[in-house]
Amino acid sequence: MREILQILESDARATPARIAAITGLSEDEVARQIALWEDSGVIRRYKTVVDWERYGEDVVEAYIDVSVTPERGAGFDDIAARIYRYPEVRSVALVSGGHDLRVIVRGADIKEIARFVAEKLATLERVTSTNTHFLLKRYKEDGDVFGDADPDHRLMVAP
């Protein structure tokens, strides 16, 4: 069963028919199991990895280190929620090290992100500092290498 998730994680478009052929389960069983996982939230959603730059569109992204004074009783959860509810925030994580939260923000241009940091993030109560790193070039994300794939150097037929 776990294998179904592995297959879908690497290719969200794998059909129940293909998954059934790989796993030896019936197509119905696969479809039913996927539906169960969709309901219970094990499968969050299906998405496509897009290389926007290759499409010809510039996207600006920034990694922001945020220092926070934790709140008694709520720790960091409360403030994290106040940050991740903004749609321009792509991800939020509590991290160890010099800062507390690592926030990834996406915007149309630098100004948009700067405005978000200055007006929304930095002004939140209990946020003591922000440190913004603009992404200059994306090499690999979530296991996917951006850029051209290496060609297959193998011969057509080999022993």
Next chain:
Amino acid sequence: MKPLNQAVCETPPSGIRRFFDVASQMPDAISLGVGEPDFVTPWRIREAAIHAIERGYTTYTSNAGLLELREAIAAHLESRYGVVYDPATEILITVGVSEGLDLALRALLNPGDEVLHFQPGYVSYLPGIRFAGGVPVAVQTTAEDGFRIRPEALSAAISPRTKAILLAYPNNPTGATLSRDEVVAVARFAVEHDLYLISDEIYSRLTYGCEHTCAASVPGARDRTVVLNGFSKAYAMTGWRVGYVCAPPSIAECILKLHQYTMLCAPHMAQKAAVEALRHGENDVRQMVAEYDRRRRFFVRGLNAIGLECHEPRGAFYAFPSVRATGLTSEEFATRLLHEERVAVVPGNAFGQTGEGHIRCSYATSMAMLEQALERMARFVQSLTKTARPAGEERSLVARA
């Protein structure tokens, strides 16, 4: 001019090679003809070789190969198969298993000695035995029998000149594996008739739902067995040319002599890379094996669904379906499939008599490619059955092709 070497001249060029020449003219073809992993060598291994070159490991190594590599191999074989070899006197690093095979045959054979080998089997065995002065004696295995080794077949093939048995499991091209009991039976036969065993185990890490048995690990076998293995298939390192031979000291010494007077040593930086592979490559191997397994199940089921009956391959990365239902020979099927649907497979007769009626398909290619290949093959098989005549006229259909 005087004639060239007779054994070489009398040996036809590889059937695979002949097919390669045709297929390579068609760049748009999907190739299921490739006998090597589609993965590039894992980065940690490539990086180790780059580092080795930077640090100047560009010299010869000792003839036997880097001791640290031989030690890593010894540790690997002991933990995996429970067989113990002394890295100082019983392990030799070769330029791929191909060199190891050649050396083992030359070390063991006197002119006229017979070697039992199994068909369908890898294309190099028969010529290799001949080039070493031996006489190849093919023992046939069949799809109907799951490509199993039958003791009766061995008994029927043996003669007073028989010197050795050449085993190669998991098998190229059938994907067949041997159970421990089957290996035990072959070893017992070898002991009974005082034969050497040469066991090419290059696909040992690529098994699915079963465990590989190292030939030297069964009772009575170790002292008469030459184990051949390497890094090409498990670690996707075909181009590096690193393999190894394990044998008891008396045989190993003889093999080393041949190696030191001919090859000297395997490439130094490639040996360094192999050390990294053994020390830290386990996760990479597991991931590749899991991926091969997915493709295997998908592809074999697909072949059976389109009417190309395929026994379940439990090892390597080949499916070896029968094409007999189509009425075509292996060559006709492969040639027409290539021309009409642009899918390259290898005709089974390249691997010996009982390979006739089969094709070898490598599933070391992406799932998307396999899916497309199956579609094309289905269309091809369907077009054959549509135009098929009653059984008696089958030959005329073939002749037209």
